[in-house]
Amino acid sequence: MPHLLQRVLFPLERDPDILPLYADPEVWTAVRGKPLRVSDDAHANDILGRDRFRVRTSRRVSFASYFNAFPAAYWQRWTVVGSVRLTVRTQGEGSIIVYRSNAQGVQQRVATNDLSGLTESVFDLPIRNFGDGGWYWFDIVAGDEPVVLEGGDWSTDDEPVRTGNTSLGITTFNKPDYCVTTLRTLADQPEVLREVDVVYVVDQGDQKVADQPGFPDVAAALGDQLQIVDQPNLGGSGGFSRAMLETVDAGRSDFLLLLDDDVEVEPESIRRSVQFSRFCRTPTIVGSHMFDLLDKPILHALSETVDTYYFMWRSALPEQMRHDFRRANLRQTPWMHQRLDPDYNGWWMCMIPTQVIREIGLSLPVFIKWDDAEYALRAREHGYRTVSLPGSALWHVSWVDKDDSQDWQAYYHARNRLLTGLLHSQHPGGGKLLSNSGRIDLKHLLTMQYYAATLRHRAIRDLLKGPSHLHPTMAGTMPELRAATRDFVETQVISDPEKLPDTWEGKRVFPPKFDREPRGPRLALFTAKAAARHWRTEVPQGNVERPQVELAKGDATWWRVPAYDSALISSADGRGQSLYRRDRTTFRRLWRESRRLHAELRKNWDRLAREYREALPEVTSPEAWKDTFGTSRDRG
Template sequence: MSTVLTELPGATWRTVARVVLPADTDADALPLYVDYDHAVAAPASTETEAPTTGGTGQSAGAPAQFVSVPQESHAEDIRGRRGLVVRAGARASFATYFNAFPASYWRRWTSASAVRLRVLLEAEGTVTVYRSNARGLRQRVTSRAVAGGRPLELELSLASFGDGGWYWFDVSAGGQDTTLLEAEWQVTEPAGTRPRHDSPATLSIAVTTYNRPDFCLALLRSLAEAPDVREVLDEVLIMDQGDQLVQDQPGFAEVAEALGEQLRIVRQGNLGGSGGFARGMRETLRAGRSDYVLLLDDDIIVETEGILRALQFAASCRRPTIVGGHMFDMFDRSVLHSFGERVDLYRFFWGALPGLVERHDLGGRNLRATPWMHKRADVDYNGWWMCLIPVEVLREVGLSLPVFIKWDDAEYGLRAAEAGFPTVSLPGAAVWHVSWIDKDDSTDWQAYFHERNRIVAALLHSPYEHGGRIFRESVFTDVKHLISMQYSTEALRLMALEDVLAGPEHLLRTLPTRTAEVRALRKEFPDAKTSTDVDAFPAARRRKPPKKGKEPQSPNKFTLLPWAASVVARQLATAPAPEALQRPEGRLAAMDSTWWRLAHYDSAVVSTADGTAAAWYKRDPKRFRELLTKSAAAHRQLWQRWDELSKAYREQLPHFTSVEAWDTIFDASTISVERPGVRASVPAQQGGTTSPAGGGPRAVAGEGR
């Protein structure tokens, strides 16, 4: 089939993605919207490890290899959200994350067979259309001279995008400047098919926040100032679980008045991300108006056009589909955290899909120079920093797992897939999120949730006997923390194992209280007691220099077992040097405090991952022995009872993710429900009644309909 089609007879085209420019004309974010660089062929890089033939050239099956040749960019040429000046003799490409059309995703998941590009220029110019294949090879489709003020419309086939590929276009100016006034991508339903929704789809937005009122207010303001989003928005639900309230922020009243009845604040006790998002799901079902609920983190900047794209895509999918957005780094605006996530079922651990590059900088290597971004990434789940869920999925598979934080989003994606509902991470829908590269929440109070929730999710979904490799990794991680003198972390991991062994009933019972208990337990250990004062600890003095002047290196797979045996034996049998308990033997930066280095110290001052504080780790053979013994016993039980526990958790899953079970928690934790932008709103009373999912609005004080 030809790429360029004649106009489809009787087609009604619907805009699903508009070409946009950054709202704040941020030069750091500009490469995500418009590309002034050129992509040229280059030798194979280690990033994609493409094979070559005979040492020169690429093999037929190898990914394309390109590099970006930087050109001067012009943020000052932006004209609002949709306009861009293209200077005389220059070219601007929209082969970018936010403005290229992800054709393979529409080909795979929707009924669309073609896409129409519509471009309007102010003065004469040239529009050149390109496409790519799954290997990232660029192919010119057509080039058209465009008269000013007359829109160019091109119908383009989606037939050949089975495995990957994008469409994009460039605008070139001739002897005088031209301006892109607007451009958009449109699709149509094939003859004989009908959309999944009888009327235009709408959504509710659910935001969970805890003591980030400034971020949350900025997010609300961006939604209030997006009229196109407001047209499809039923309401924004803010689940405020902290004591620094968004309602108390300067400027909140103006934003609340602008949103009016579209804003509702739910104040409840701190039930974590899972409790906040489950409440958003529940309230959306209760209201009975929206087709989707969009989950958003509070500490984000959202590209509002991406909300519309996610909604249009979801409404076009052949079956109910979870549609997620990608995450960029808020403090490094062109850096993409991950292009697609999966759960490795053998390890039972999350991570990027094979072949993708984490923390990829699109400012340094644009879309045309990034071949792996052209193959469609089929994911297992999408993070709940931005995730659109159909209400049909909520009714079928239930609400979030009641786990406070960690693994709630990954488990939900696996659960939905088992029920026949896929997840798609849609290019062009994204947020900028506060980065976690300077955090290590696997060693602080969140270590409890990392361990417990990963094992619970494996009990629910692992297809492997004894969960595959998760048992071995759990044992190794315990030893790693112990030889690193991270006794508080190990104590929390043991608490997690004990809760798993207690059975699924503990999830609902402990949800409102376990976080406080975890924090309290951790405070009992010296490695959890930090100070921001750089002189709070004695100066470090090392008793013995490193062997041969070299710092310890990580053992390899051949030396790991004998190395571990000798280290554990030393930890058990040898008391720490008395002087090491009076003065640390070393001071280590967080990035240097690896387990194979800490294992050689009797004490050390270690910086926290964010660099704001430090703690004094001290070796304690008695505590080491006690925790190691408990770990062995707990893991022995987990191994012996795996099948029994897996059956129990799977049988109870429909109960502890049900609306009725969650309502019991919400009724006990609700502080108020109100519409602050509506005059004479009334705070909700504590508690309330329950109603079945999808059963229509529930009459609660402050929820007048």
């Protein structure tokens, strides 16, 4: 019996910006090794439906695209699928050509078929020799008349290892409009809903999804498949843990797909994730990719890893960050043909087998930040790997216009990174984690971000208390962090231009690449000079009463700001400006505290690592989470 793995499909809306993710009708060349598009043949009007696409007379369209090529290397490495069948239905005269690539992105012609009238072309393709990478795809070439692609799919006669469905867990905080849109998208896709047992919406806000216009209609359409769970705001880790708990307790699903709230979903991605998970040799965490919701052809990253020496997340390859498919599609991007195996996948969209949840527990109770990375590292230690599956993705609100490392989230960045290091670092003393953490503190202090440094110090103090602090602080910490902003002038955004103070030097603008981030010996010299200045010199009264300079956010780098005593700096989201003011007493106090706390953490590293690792099964257990949710009695 054939099993459908992947449909050939096109956008739900005729959006020309995202057409490159589905088809590549362009002619390309290369200039100095960089791809250059030399045509403008992409037309949204050629999208004739969800499954249909027109190839114009004498034109050639390649479906070597993110959503319509077949990522053969991933299916070979992780699943039991040994061959796939490509079926393409067309109307018109022309030809279809099937290609494959290797890990270097070199394309190789595999098969061809002439098209005339209504034609069904079938190609049986082996899934082998894709060890390090490679895709399958097809091109359609039209003759003297247009060719209409009437439909296509990739299927297999191999049998899946598992046959169960998935539940969906959507965690939301005051994003009811996004949630209703996602639910409506699901309700309009019955072929996707057939793969779903229950959709859990964990609503942690005071702007309720159930009160949003349009909700009654989508609730009626989804019926018993939709369950709304109201609870206090416990962050992403609390919301997703609730979805894990509900799914495991229900006992119906083989998988749980976690979804963020501020997203637009390509619904086919849900079905692809389910099918890939069913065919995996062993239970596997299957993640999906993230595109920028405000710049839709931009891919966040194809694969993300954790550098365990510094314990910092990063992309597997530097060049893959924010890849723009308008500038280079699949055929023009050799690195995209490698099979890249991540350490973790973000929980904007990530499918976890319920077997994994039962064995390793729920999320760490950390509110936000590092919950997804820690979970994947924990799963790997239990023998479960993570895959970021090409062709499965959504669009998520980007953090390009955010800087959450210096707002209230600085606490969670610091504590949860250090906590994850305590739990999973194999390097003595955490490797370079502690020294890097101390340098981050100093950067905040030299750039007059005293609020962020203060929160980071609280994070270390809480961490030193041991694992008993995790669950009790879930609900109360974030409001306290936000309330503390009133004590720090740099956290106050001035949105009214008439209330902005004048600066002594006006606005300084730095041309691109005017100066570079200091590294190596230059960095050591810069740090010594900047720290000495902030430690020794008083701030002239004039620069206290009036900002010395105005800087755009992009110009306010950590190696420029330390040269000033005060500055008016634009906020990352562009809604206003904040006043940053140097204070020698505060700098001295916070730097001393940073050094003391990091020394104490270093001294107690081995003991704390042992305590947190021993407590991990308990703090991530359903029983501990039920106490935090307040549902222990309800469930008996």
